[in-house]
Amino acid sequence: MTDFDHIEKVGVIGGGLMGSGITEVTARGGLSTIVVEVTEEAAQAARERVEGSLRKAEKRGKISAEDVDATLERIVFTTELERLADRDLVVEAASEREDVKLGLFERLGTILEQDDAVLTSNTSSIPIVKLGAVSGRADRVMGVHFFNPAPVMQLVELIPSLTTGEATKARMQHFVTEKLGKQPIEATDRAGFVVNSLLVPYLLSAIRMYEAGYASAEDIDKGMVLGCGHPMGPLALSDLIGLDTIRAIGVSMYDEFKEPLYSPPPLLDRMVDAGLLGKKSGHGFYAY
Structure with missing residues (x-):
């Protein structure tokens, strides 16, 4: 397995509109996905959101009932951030508050066990370089900005910061195009990015x-x-x-x-x- 292919286990932080959509995309792409929410109630709501979206896709003939079941089997919902320790990639999709995101990236920097694990944020505007700095793994941090609804929208903005490594950029380009079947564009680490x-x-x-x-x-x-x-x-x-x-x-x-x-x-x-x-x-x- 090449370095490019070595993203099989994904973590998603936040199961709201964006987080649940990203979860559906990664799980439909055949990837083991763990979703972390703040409460059991929020985790259950995220589960229902993902399943509801998949059932709608099934009714429209976009996916078979068997594929819906297989996709749901790839997803685990939890309230424990530590469950992300073995992930190859984590996508943070928490609320758009800088203090929340900085706290999460600081914790994730110590939780992730794999040295080459990539830590990304779906932020729309918060500087990626700040998130990388607090994580202690700045070369493996970048922005990966999906659009709502993520299962339908083809665009993903990739936002490397001044400290993002070339290997991380290449891996995420490959992941978005080959694993998820999306179309990436690259933007500089400035508030708002392109779109x-x-x-x-x-x-x-x-x-x-x-x-x-x-x-x-x-x-x-x-x-x-x-x-x-x-x-x-x-x-x-x-x-x-x-x-x-x-x-x-x-x-x-x-x-x-x-x-x-x-x-x-x-x-x-x-x-x-x-x-x-x-x-x-x-x-x-x-x-x-």
Whole structure:
């Protein structure tokens, strides 16, 4: 087995929308996958989320019932971070908070048993170099940013930091293309990377437009869908991504670049403070 092929055991931290999607992708790729959540209830919710997605794919004829069962057998859900000790690769998909991610990477640096194990983050905006520094294995740390829904979206952003080793970059390029069947692009370790640097200012602009009373949420979205050929309007897309995530990315990008277009508008702050986070909370710019 070559060094490139030596990723068979994967760990995923976080079983939310992104974590469960990444779990489905790796398990469908034939890889043993351990998912770590903070509570038993969250772990059970992650299990139901993954199985529900697989059953939907089965109903659409994308996967057989036998493959669904085989995929689920490859996944273990747990609350114990130490269960990741033997993993070849860990993908962190916890909440978009720098303090949480730094704490996890510091712990994982001591937990992982294999010297060549790769530690990655699905962060949208937090500097990868910081995560590498606290892990004590900076040459084997990089960003691997999936897009929602991960089982469907083909793009993965690969983000090496200043300290990421060439071997780690090559392994992750091979892993994403050959093991997962995704299409990678490489971005520099700057807040927002490629996609969010373009997307988030657009979403924030739509929120400002709605806040200023230019048009209803429905008409803003209809304008971009029917007028520009977008598959989804910016406010509906914000709800899908999560308004807390949009705000966190905007804050991180504004902190780094000090560009006003990255600064979250007051309405977004108020909605997040009120728990109106979009689809995942049942209400955002639309009710679900």
